[in-house]
Amino acid sequence: MPTNAELLSRRADAVVRGVSHATPISAARARNAEIWDVEGKRYVDFAGGIAVLNTGHCHPGIIAAAAEQMQRxxxxxxxxxxxxxxxxxxxxxxxxxxxxxxxxxxxxxxxxxxxxxxxxxxxxxxxxxxxxxxxxxxxxxxxxxxxxxxxxxxxxxxxxxxxxxxxxxxxxxxxxxxxxxxxxxxxxxxxxxxxxxxxxxxxxxxxxxxxxxxxxxxxxxxxxxxxxxxxxxxxxxxxxxxxxxxxxxxxxxxxxxxxxxxxxxxxxxxxxxxxxxxxxxxxxxxxxxxxxxxxxxxxxxxxxxxxxxxxxxxxxxEKLLDRAARQGTQLKARLEKLRSQNNVLPIDAIRGLGAMVAFDIVRERGGSEPDAETTKRVVQTAYENGLVLLSCGTNANTIRILAPLTAEESIVDEGLDILEAALAC
The missing domain is CATH 3.40.640.10 (Type I PLP-dependent aspartate aminotransferase-like (Major domain))
Known part of the structure; x- marks a missing residue:
């Protein structure tokens, strides 16, 4: 199987520049809130295909319904x-x-x-x-x-x-x-x-x-x-x-x-x-x-x-609306804890309805000046350590979390541990 680097090189030759990519990772398989790349490395997925996978990767009920229809x-x-x-x-x-x-x-x-x-x-x-x-x-x-x-x-x-x-x-x-x-x-x-x-x-x-x-x-x-x-x-x-x-x-x-x-x-x-x-x-x-x-x-x-x-x-x-509310509470509680710590980068404006959660990375603690370059570096550090993460915002300093609603609490905590490490000063 080709490596991530080999596929990235082939992509540069074959795919237009106007289609961007957030990471240099090539997916091989995925299940619920976990992805494995072509080199066998495992990632926690906090991107969800940009909010497409609220029911997770390859939910067996959804795959079965699609397969049954494909037979018809x-x-x-x-x-x-x-x-x-x-x-x-x-x-x-x-x-x-x-x-x-x-x-x-x-x-x-x-x-x-x-x-x-x-x-x-x-x-x-x-x-x-x-x-x-x-x-x-x-x-x-x-x-x-x-x-x-x-x-x-x-x-x-x-x-x-x-x-x-x-x-x-x-x-x-x-x-x-x-x-x-x-x-x-x-x-x-x-x-x-x-x-x-x-x-x-x-x-x-x-x-x-x-x-x-x-x-x-x-x-x-x-x-x-x-x-x-x-x-x-x-x-x-x-x-x-x-x-x-x-x-x-x-x-x-x-x-x-x-x-x-x-x-x-x-x-x-x-x-x-x-x-x-x-x-x-x-x-x-x-x-x-x-x-x-x-x-x-x-x-x-x-x-x-x-x-x-x-x-x-x-x-x-699976009562996913209730699970979305619980996941949102879990995410925001951990982020609030991080905001109070001095050993991580300054973050601000923790927000979100349900499990649609985000926060801003700013230049100094207690301030609001956006820090886009540091945000980009945090996203890179996160995927290098096994967490797929996305930024957004008009000032490019917002980290957004879009984990599958079906993700186990332990997987969400694992992703938050990797995020905390990426935010370390």
């Missing part, structure tokens, strides 16, 4: 020959989603497809074209999705002009000195200077920003957006691609709020590692697009839908 057929294209797993999954998600009234669902393949199609649906329903998004947001890398993404480097730099009629509002983040009042004031400026509310089709927001640094949208912001959308006939879209499916100790992060969205975008942990995404929404809005206006050749693949149905079964049978 792997593809027909739902628009040509429909199949029950697509319909059954839509029924179950419609019943679960925190959306007012009757609901319907459409499936796609990637998170970017979900956010793009949410905008298409909102435009069809309203007859408008404008979109409001937020700074720090990540909605995908396709043309519309990257236009909505609130970060230039690396998602837009050198890739041509963004689509028009997309405006960004500052996302409230205490560390960046942006308040809810600031955000709403800026939104008011947009409505006065750039776009009348009557021309806005959708406001899209992540309940907890993913790439932006695991910052939660304050409840008062969600309430204000719901009022604005109701007053002006705007569709409120919750991008739950990363927060969905139990990560925040609720099936959907919007369940932490006392208002509901019109549409919810889902992907990542929806199908336990199989490619699948979707938009769930109010039926009257979802049905606005004409037949043929939505879909895709691979959209709602039957194997992925079968896997997703098994994911929902695993959540119920």
């Amino acid at each position: 057929f792997t593809h027909t294209c739902f628009q040509v020959l429909m199949y029950e797993p697509y319909i059954a999954l839509a029924e179950r998600l419609n019943a679960l989603a925190p959306i007012q009234g009757r609901r319907k669902t459409a499936f796609f393949t990637t998170g970017a497809e979900a956010t793009e199609n949410a905008v298409k649906i909102a435009r069809a329903a309203t007859g408008r074209s404008g979109v409001i998004a937020f700074t720090g947001a990540f909605h995908g890398r396709t043309v519309m999705a990257s236009a909505m993404t609130g970060k230039v480097t690396p998602y837009k730099k050198g890739l041509g002009p963004a689509l028009p009629e997309v405006w960004h509002v500052p996302f409230p983040v205490p560390q960046l000195d942006v308040t809810v009042e600031d955000a709403l004031k800026y939104l008011g400026f947009i409505f006065k200077a750039d776009a009348d509310p009557s021309g806005i089709a959708a406001i899209i927001i992540e309940p907890v920003q993913g790439e932006g640094g695991f910052h939660q949208a304050p409840p008062e912001l969600m309430r204000a957006l719901r009022r604005l959308c109701d007053a002006h006939g705007i569709v409120l879209v919750a991008d739950e691609v990363q927060t969905g499916f139990g990560r925040t100790a609720k099936m959907f992060a919007m369940e932490h709020y006392d208002v509901t969205p019109d549409l919810i975008c889902v992907a990542k942990s929806l199908a336990g590692g199989f490619p699948l995404s979707g938009v769930i929404g109010r039926a009257a809005i979802m049905d606005a697009a004409d037949p043929g206006g939505l879909g895709g050749t691979y959209a709602g693949n039957p194997v992925s839908c079968a896997a997703a149905l098994a994911v929902l079964d695993v959540f119920a049978e």
